[in-house]
Amino acid sequence: MKKIRKDDEVIVLTGKDKGKRGLVERCIDDYVIVKNVNVVKKTIRPNPMTGATGGIEDKQMPIHVSNVALYDVVSNKAERVGIQVVDGKKVRVYKSSGRVVGAK
Secondary structure, X not given: OOOOOOOOXXXXXXXXXXXXXXXXXXXXXXXXXXXOOOEEEEEEOOEOOOOEOOEEEXXXXXXXXXXXXXEEOOOOEEEOEEEEEEOOXXXXXXXXXXXXXXXX
């Protein structure tokens, strides 16, 4: 079971985007792509065969999962996540409070 999944709200812990929050769009092995975070400029070459024009476009790059943490809405800060068995099912819980992730 992964501790950070798609559509989780995370906060960036390190790097140029430290402190930014966003939703996880995709998970790729040990990396996540967070919406509007770690955006770089990419130069695109024109291709007359396909009719594509060249230019500069923004591209979202992945961030390692160790550099992001799940954002807890109740405590308004980044929280570490653990896994526990509750009622025979594995669930994610916040380490500081023991609350189940996603529960109100």
